[in-house]
Amino acid sequence: MFIRYLRRELSGRRKQTAIIAAAMALAIALVIIVNALSAGVRDAQSSALESVYGLGTDITVTSTPTAPTAGRAPGGARFEFDGDAGSTGNDGTQEVSQSLLSTARGSATFDSDAVKTISSTEGVAAASGVLSLTNSTFDGELPQRSAMGDNAQAPGASGVAPPEGGGMGGGGQFDVNSFTVMGVDSAADAIGPLTTATLQDGRLLTADDAGKNNVVLDAAYATTEELKLADKLDIGGTKFTVVGIVAGSGADAESASNTYIPLDVAQKLSDSADKISTVYVQAASASAIAAVKSDLQTALPDNAVNTQEDLASTVSGSLSTASGLVSSLGTWLSIAVLAVAFLLAILLTLSGVSRRTREFGTLKAIGWRNSSIVRQVAGESVVQSVLGGILGVIVGLVGIVIINVFSPTLTAAAATTGAGGPGGMGGPGGMPGAATAVTSAASNAVNVVLNLPITPTVIILAVAISIAGGLLAGVLGGWRAARLRPAEALRSVA
Amino acid sequence: MSELTQTDTTITTSQDITMMFRLEAVKKSYLQKGRTVHALNGVDLEIPAGQLVAIQGPTGGGKSTMLQMLGALDRPTSGTVSVGGKAISTLGDGALADIRAHDIGFVFQHYNLIPTLSAQENVEMGLAPLKLPAEERAMRAAAALASVGLVERATHLPGELSGGQQQRVAIARALAKNPKALLADEPTGNLDEATRDEIMELFVQLWREGLTIVMVTHDSAVAARAQRRLRIKDGKITEQV
Numbered sequence: 001m002f003i004r005y006l007r008r009e010l011s012g013r014r015k016q017t018a019i020i021a022a023a024m025a026l027a028i029a030l031v032i033i034v035n036a037l038s039a040g041v042r043d044a045q046s047s048a049l050e051s052v053y054g055l056g057t058d059i060t061v062t063s064t065p066t067a068p069t070a071g072r073a074p075g076g077a078r079f080e081f082d083g084d085a086g087s088t089g090n091d092g093t094q095e096v097s098q099s100l101l102s103t104a105r106g107s108a109t110f111d112s113d114a115v116k117t118i119s120s121t122e123g124v125a126a127a128s129g130v131l132s133l134t135n136s137t138f139d140g141e142l143p144q145r146s147a148m149g150d151n152a153q154a155p156g157a158s159g160v161a162p163p164e165g166g167g168m169g170g171g172g173q174f175d176v177n178s179f180t181v182m183g184v185d186s187a188a189d190a191i192g193p194l195t196t197a198t199l200q201d202g203r204l205l206t207a208d209d210a211g212k213n214n215v216v217l218d219a220a221y222a223t224t225e226e227l228k229l230a231d232k233l234d235i236g237g238t239k240f241t242v243v244g245i246v247a248g249s250g251a252d253a254e255s256a257s258n259t260y261i262p263l264d265v266a267q268k269l270s271d272s273a274d275k276i277s278t279v280y281v282q283a284a285s286a287s288a289i290a291a292v293k294s295d296l297q298t299a300l301p302d303n304a305v306n307t308q309e310d311l312a313s314t315v316s317g318s319l320s321t322a323s324g325l326v327s328s329l330g331t332w333l334s335i336a337v338l339a340v341a342f343l344l345a346i347l348l349t350l351s352g353v354s355r356r357t358r359e360f361g362t363l364k365a366i367g368w369r370n371s372s373i374v375r376q377v378a379g380e381s382v383v384q385s386v387l388g389g390i391l392g393v394i395v396g397l398v399g400i401v402i403i404n405v406f407s408p409t410l411t412a413a414a415a416t417t418g419a420g421g422p423g424g425m426g427g428p429g430g431m432p433g434a435a436t437a438v439t440s441a442a443s444n445a446v447n448v449v450l451n452l453p454i455t456p457t458v459i460i461l462a463v464a465i466s467i468a469g470g471l472l473a474g475v476l477g478g479w480r481a482a483r484l485r486p487a488e489a490l491r492s493v494a
Numbered sequence: 495m496s497e498l499t500q501t502d503t504t505i506t507t508s509q510d511i512t513m514m515f516r517l518e519a520v521k522k523s524y525l526q527k528g529r530t531v532h533a534l535n536g537v538d539l540e541i542p543a544g545q546l547v548a549i550q551g552p553t554g555g556g557k558s559t560m561l562q563m564l565g566a567l568d569r570p571t572s573g574t575v576s577v578g579g580k581a582i583s584t585l586g587d588g589a590l591a592d593i594r595a596h597d598i599g600f601v602f603q604h605y606n607l608i609p610t611l612s613a614q615e616n617v618e619m620g621l622a623p624l625k626l627p628a629e630e631r632a633m634r635a636a637a638a639l640a641s642v643g644l645v646e647r648a649t650h651l652p653g654e655l656s657g658g659q660q661q662r663v664a665i666a667r668a669l670a671k672n673p674k675a676l677l678a679d680e681p682t683g684n685l686d687e688a689t690r691d692e693i694m695e696l697f698v699q700l701w702r703e704g705l706t707i708v709m710v711t712h713d714s715a716v717a718a719r720a721q722r723r724l725r726i727k728d729g730k731i732t733e734q735v
Contacts, residue, residue: 365565369591
């Protein structure tokens, strides 16, 4: 009887049913889309952070950033040639070729003992130190030294050199090239830059590679330089054998590099014995991150300790804007629409009860208990809301599919916090000189395609919200109907 | 059930007669627009089972309030109301609903059928509180509709029925539960003369079958068909001969 009465009432009062269902559908659809947007942006943010800082990394430890001092910035290559460098040509020019491995510009190093300190800290599951370096190669002819004077400085000494090229000046012609080199702990496989990379060819570095001149290349770099497995690559004046090629999670990512070599070799070639630039730390559990951060800050007062949460705040760009929009406007909009839908459901149910005073008075007169009437009103209201909820889920899912079809791309730019970024490419010099300084520009922008996930949780949440809305409206309406005294209900319509 | 001897105008009672309704010094007051209305002002009344009683009186005299007391729809402000031997003054809402569900059938001037339900379903609504199996409920509803001559109209919505037919459906709804008493508030108030007579014939037939019927009416022709006529004015009840 309950079902039949309910069905007849809902179909007999189509207008009210449609209004409540439509309002609920709109609210639910909005909640679903905003929720999915929020999850999508969160995923994108997480993906961006993984690209920038490495998969599984909970905390990074870097050298505390310091304001640059006047003059030459730390890191970067500085070529110096004496009279014996290279060979002298017939025209009196000096042919030189020099490869230098130095710490990446903007990157500061610190003692590698920090890794031991970090590893022994309670709550740390894994820690891996890396050394970010830039390899710069000067290859070409320099004009006669007599024309330049001793130790003359080449162009670009204090500026950013263009990526690549040749320079002419006073009869000299040369190329300056640079690429990034990252010294990684080849024994650490749980965490570190290479954990984000996908092996394309060959193998990754292992513990056996320690002390060996083996290199793993980033796939994009290998393609550009036409390098393949077993080829030789000059790094810091030493020939390295290509043992693997990986596809990085982002060529522009902070943790990504053009090349990866064993840490001890990197330290030796760059004269950075026992030095590292970043330690990637994985906490034993998510709940331990805050405590680990605090312990590390105490243990390493001279270093910067950043969690993913700290890092997330450094992400800027359209991803950050989307995140802000979703968390503020989207959330408030859903709450507002949900509140309006709930209010509408309640008001229409209450007004329906008022219009049905005679009906409920009659039901009481023929023996219906208050509980039966409350159940009837609540049942009708829940069904109306659930109908709206189902419609809302459909509209919401269609909305998500449409957004995913358009696949908006968001950019995330991460501000460096002292960690070494990838070096740029050295540019052409042009001025005569015997020495050149190559600067690198960090570029940490990552493009992330926004993909809205469809999760059962969201659908369950939507249905739960609609049931809750219906119940709230129904219980209030039912309570009002139950409060009607039968005699008054009949008197009021007599 | 009772040893009531039914004649057109006289009743004979004995100690064995079952008293359907008993009111003792009943007062009922309620607030209406900030003013206290004394609808019943010390009413003493006994209605034995099996009587056909008509209550008449001017508008606002207390007729409807009287019917609500008899129907366990309301409790008296003071005094005692017994329905089928149960004093309703001390009963809770649930117990009053049970009395209405089992013992009392209501018929209203405006029929008060649920417009979205068919005639059969409307009758079944009166059986819903009895928690009968669906088949029995449907069977009893169909039998009640048959008893008022509306088998053919069982699937019709109230809007598809005439006023007289709607009132018959309302009577079927009241009868389906086999009540001890039928209370009717202006049952012919919205009907034309011919239909009024049909309904009254039905009432008389039900009364002859032993049902207690109390009806409030303005219509003297209807009241004239009753076995007993009461007049209520200013909350006081008087017997009319």
